[in-house]
Amino acid sequence: MASVHKPTAAAADPESKDFSRSRELRPKAHELIPGGAHTYAKGDDQFPEQAPGFIVRGKGCHVWDVDGNEFIEYGMGLRAVTLGHGYEPVVEAAYRQMQLGANFSRPAKIEVDLADSMLDIIDGADMVKFAKNGSDVTTAAVKLARAYTGRDLIVICGDQPFFSTDDWFIGTTEMNAGVPRAISEMTLKFRYNDLDSLRELFDRFPAQIACVLFEAEAIACPAPGFLQQVKELCEQRGAILIFDEMITGFRWHLGGAQKFHGVTPHLSTFGKAMGNGFAIAALMGKREIMRLGGLDHDQPRVFLLSTTHGAETHALAASLEVIKIYREQAVVEYLWRQGERLRELVNRSITENRLEGHFELLGRSCNLVYATRDQERNPSQAFRTLFMQELIRRGVIAPSFVISLAHCDLDIQHTAEAVYEAHIVYRKALDEGVQNYLAGRPVKPVNRKYNTSISS
Numbered sequence: 370m371a372s373v374h375k376p377t378a379a380a381a382d383p384e385s386k387d388f389s390r391s392r393e394l395r396p397k398a399h400e401l402i403p404g405g406a407h408t409y410a411k412g413d414d415q416f417p418e419q420a421p422g423f424i425v426r427g428k429g430c431h432v433w434d435v436d437g438n439e440f441i442e443y444g445m446g447l448r449a450v451t452l453g454h455g456y457e458p459v460v461e462a463a464y465r466q467m468q469l470g471a472n473f474s475r476p477a478k479i480e481v482d483l484a485d486s487m488l489d490i491i492d493g494a495d496m497v498k499f500a501k502n503g504s505d506v507t508t509a510a511v512k513l514a515r516a517y518t519g520r521d522l523i524v525i526c527g528d529q530p531f532f533s534t535d536d537w538f539i540g541t542t543e544m545n546a547g548v549p550r551a552i553s554e555m556t557l558k559f560r561y562n563d564l565d566s567l568r569e570l571f572d573r574f575p576a577q578i579a580c581v582l583f584e585a586e587a588i589a590c591p592a593p594g595f596l597q598q599v600k601e602l603c604e605q606r607g608a609i610l611i612f613d614e615m616i617t618g619f620r621w622h623l624g625g626a627q628k629f630h631g632v633t634p635h636l637s638t639f640g641k642a643m644g645n646g647f648a649i650a651a652l653m654g655k656r657e658i659m660r661l662g663g664l665d666h667d668q669p670r671v672f673l674l675s676t677t678h679g680a681e682t683h684a685l686a687a688s689l690e691v692i693k694i695y696r697e698q699a700v701v702e703y704l705w706r707q708g709e710r711l712r713e714l715v716n717r718s719i720t721e722n723r724l725e726g727h728f729e730l731l732g733r734s735c736n737l738v739y740a741t742r743d744q745e746r747n748p749s750q751a752f753r754t755l756f757m758q759e760l761i762r763r764g765v766i767a768p769s770f771v772i773s774l775a776h777c778d779l780d781i782q783h784t785a786e787a788v789y790e791a792h793i794v795y796r797k798a799l800d801e802g803v804q805n806y807l808a809g810r811p812v813k814p815v816n817r818k819y820n821t822s823i824s825s
């Protein structure tokens with residue numbers, strides 16, 4: 370199924386990494402690009418100092434940096450690449466379409482083809498609108514909910530990290546410079562698995578809440594009945610329920626977390642894995658709401674996702690091919706199975722290195738992340754950095770352990786060996802002090818107010 374790329378000897382040798390070209394390029398990247406990257410989560414402050422700075426190419430789950438170092442990587446384009454880098458059937462589908470033209474003055478037929486395919490896999494949706502970024506479709510869902518209900522306030526889940534680059538969400542984070550307070554104040558927060566915290570908002574702001582937007586599941590599993598109860602509460606109070614399926618879509622189930630949990634929202638948003646790295650996102654939902662963005666009603670019109678590049682044809686072709694492959698190769702089942710295999714091996718290493726309470730794998734097998742804690746069992750960025758540093762020395766880039774179809778048994782085995790060795794260093798750092806093992810400053814949270822704030 371997945372192509373096998375045996376890690377080279379160099380990738381496995383902790384002493385062999387040369388990052389001199391990355392180091393040379395870094396000042397220029399920061400001079401030309403604010404933050405030195407186009408996504409904060411890829412930035413230098415998110416990785417150890419001894420890390421590949423720039424990637425040149427990728428194949429499957431392997432990448433090569435500007436210095437020629439090879440790594441197995443996890444996360445893969447912030448979870449956008451679930452089939453593997455340079456996955457040929459998808460690349461070829463996009464290329465074939467590119468040769469027929471990328472963008473015309475009337476809609477392309479392929480817009481209808483992909484709409485059909487997406488509506489076929491997302492049970493409760495009647496209509497779909499495409500865009501290029503997840504942020505744009507979650508923002509569109511919020512706008513549509515406000516227009517449909519005639520209400521201004523929105524509710525998001527305060528325990529989940531990210532929904533959009535737009536003001537209605539970023540204004541609620543630490544990194545809110547440039548967002549008018551009036552906008553941030555219209556976004557309220559409830560707590561996951563705490564129905565009372567949501568009910569309290571509906572009571573405090575009667576008939577003012579347009580929508581409740583969250584991920585049906587992120588790291589914590591929903592308590593029995595929780596998602597259904599949220600839906601019922603929304604319907605009782607006249608609000609729209611929106612599931613953000615950017616991460617869960619094409620991962621928990623081909624039909625999304627909504628299918629996995631058997632709760633259909635009024636609107637939902639998809640992106641990331643939908644195009645295996647090509648830029649494509651989708652807003653999906655009930656006709657009664659979605660049609661406000663259409664031409665066949667006499668209510669005030671909603672300006673719904675009308676962008677120049679929204680239906681760029683080769684991204685649509687890529688997505689059509691992705692859906693075909695998911696159906697043919699049982700991709701979701703593979704992600705769960707291979708994630709479970711990795712979980713077992715990492716958990717064994719935690720036990721053998723006496724790291725219980727200090728290192729923990731969290732989340733579903735198809736979406737594994739990890740927590741790092743210090744001697745007092747407090748969350749620690751320094752230990753996170755140390756762990757990533759030791760993995761990188763052994764040829765693994767792992768800000769998470771989110772796998773893809775390309776992570777074959779050999780990759781998992783190599784990763785497990787690297788984790789075991791990194792855990793040995795982790796244990797020593799717990800006993801002797803992390804500063805004795807960390808080569809450089811710790812990583813920092815993405816959404817922080819000032820560049821200088823460093824948590825330990």
Ligand SMILES: Cc1ncc(COP(=O)(O)O)c(C=O)c1O
Pocket residue numbers: 447501502503504505507531532533534584613615616640641
């Ligand atoms: C849950 C969730 N929603 C929305 C987004 C925004 O997607 P994009 O980066 O494509 O704008 C992200 C991105 O990380 C996300 O994780």
